Amino acid sequence: MSDEPETRQLAPVHLPEDAAASDAAVGLGATSLPPRPSAPPSPDDLQAVFDVPVKVQAVLGRSRMDIGDLLRLKPGMVVELDRRVGEPVDIFVNNRLIARGEVVLIDSTLGITLTEIIRKEG
Template sequence: MGTELAFDDLPDPPGMDLPLRSAFAPELDEDGAPSLEAVYDVPVRVQAVLGRARMPISELVSMHPGHVFELDRRVGEPIDILVNDRIIARGEIVMIDGLLGVTLTEIVKSDA
């Protein structure tokens, strides 16, 4: 009925002799630890939190320009530095060329 072709007779595509590497297997750095280079350009949200306040909705909706409300921090106390809503450090507010900045004073250890 014609020529039969077995899959074993087909040549391997180029690169088939290379070892398989899982898409989930990270590249290793010179110490054998997983390299983080692939995530260096992933954007994260960084926030410097001066303080927090709790108030009833009635006070919130009655706010107007010039309204002052109290935060839970004193002047000079360290502020929280959050990355993606997780506290990673504390710092002090500084001024840099007319802009606000933060000097890190403490790195917060993760509980996880």
Template sequence: MKEKIMNDEVEPRQLAPVHFDAEEQSAEPAQAEEQPAADIPHVPPSAADLQAVFDVPVKVQAVLGRSRMDIGHLMRLKTGDVVELDRRVGEPVDIFVNNRLIARGEVVLIDSALGVTLTEIVRQDR
């Protein structure tokens, strides 16, 4: 009986995107539409406003450099081999979040653990 319900009666739904600006404007009284947008101050989101996204996992990468090689050469690599990268010592490393460049930084060693100190936040136009 459960199989019949799942296969015959339940249809997959596709959710429409939600635009918060449109909802906020429709929820306000008609008087707010008469006010110019310049009169309404913009308040940046606080930490409490962002609480819902704090547990969302993201992929963070610190890219020291890149190298191209044939698969055969890659398969022959062993411990102690040196792979030449396209960057020099002291150049900043790129920090990617979900494959998007967000910052650059310097490699640091703290208590025998490697890390990156952010030195520049990269702004990209959408």
């Protein structure tokens, strides 16, 4: 007998290329993946998440003050913010920065026009 390990030649496995291929792969122990959608989801596809509540914040700026100063605030008093007029407003959804925009006034209603969408790299 020889001390070298015995080598065996494995026969290649040929799977059918049609829809049965995924069934054959499952039989070999592989996991079957669901088919990838060919088109982006339509609004009807997203209906299940339409009622999910999210927290949306438009941050005009920030200010730091002592609690005593905060308690002395009255209507009409001005709080100085860390941003200037015309600087972009940060838009947060569930505490995540998603966009920047500009404050607009339309028919006496305050709103935000989105000027930049923030994409998370990663």
